[in-house]
Amino acid sequence: MLSTVSRAFEVLSLFTPDESQWGATGVARRLDLSKSSAHDLLRSLWELGMLERQPGGQYHLGLGLLALSQQVASVQPWLGAARREMAALAHQTGEIIHLSVLHHGSLLHLEDAHPPGGGEHLGVPPPGLASAQVPPQCSAMGKALLSALPWPQVLELIQRQGLGSLTVNSINTADELQTELQRVRERGYAYDVEEAFPGVCCIAVPVRGAGGQVKAAMSMSVPSPRFAQLKQERRAQLLEAGYHLERVLNAEEALLMAQ
Template structure:
């Protein structure tokens, strides 16, 4: 049973914006299992609405997952309170704002508000995932982790370059995380998207542990002119959110304090809490 559940999760993890459809043979090769085993698993997942079959006898993610994700968001109390602060930040600066949590070695956007009109930001909708090393919010979240565990996670996952400014080596990342930890905020200088800068600050619970990161995304030409003002605004928003965070509602991949946490990496390179 445990192995079957693990295989189901591995199948779900194959799907992405770049690869939204998979055939049985492709899944069998990717997971190194027999075609009959892949077929049986995917048929069961289809019956459970976790997958849906197309007219070409290929599979896409099922609509039940959308319902589950909506339930997750709606039952996250702090998200509602954080949204109020995010809206004020967005309306004041007329720029796109995000709230991110850490899931393994990825930053996941759990809230996004944008003005009208808004610049187009790739892979930034609610539920989107980006490698944590490539974003300001992700690096802010990584500062709560022991370096040995971060290094091990990225050794498995790799550090893909999204732009020419993306950090791509462990030494660079370690130096950057030390700087971010010391200054209390992170800046993304076109590291995730060409022409876009971002500043992020930590949201902490009553014990001082980082539970999320709030960020403001600004076109590079505007950010260079007012980086100090943008940074101050995001830091203030993070303080307001922290005051509202009376309990830990976001349970991402890394939530314990650096002094007490033991974090391990899974075989696929993601970081997991050992507690």
């Protein structure tokens, strides 16, 4: 049963803005399944409302997922505060802001905030590459999230998943990662200097709730030439936004506990 659920999640994870339709042949090839197994998974997800079927045996994401996402938002009220802070920061800086969490050892993207005009394309990942395909140690957000975990837990993750590299700047040894995470903990923010995508740098801060527990990481993507010029300014702006969001979250959580 667990294997079937895992496979269903893998199928849903294939759907991206740039690969929005999938059929049994493509799913079977990508996930190394038999075509009949891929067909059964797609049909089951369609029957549950998670997918919608198109002519020619193709599927795209269904409204059932939208309903689930709305329920998640209703039980995670802090996301509303995060959206507001991200939108304000994107407007202030002209950069694209991201919010992610660590889910079963992989990055799970939650939100983007774009400045007026949409921001430069250099400030976003290449089309078709989901955050779950970015090894956490290759991104500023992943480093910020990993830095909140005890090292034995991080080591277990990398032993299970490996240390994939995306560029020549990516961290690719456990010792290097341990040193980097200690640096992130000490200074309160993480950098990604073209470690995930050439031409793109990122700064990320952990976002903590009332008990000090890290809920997510908020990051800012900056094209490399602008990053070299505005690194300190952008870092200060992101840190201030992170502090403000934490104050809001702490106040909201304190209010809920008092009710």
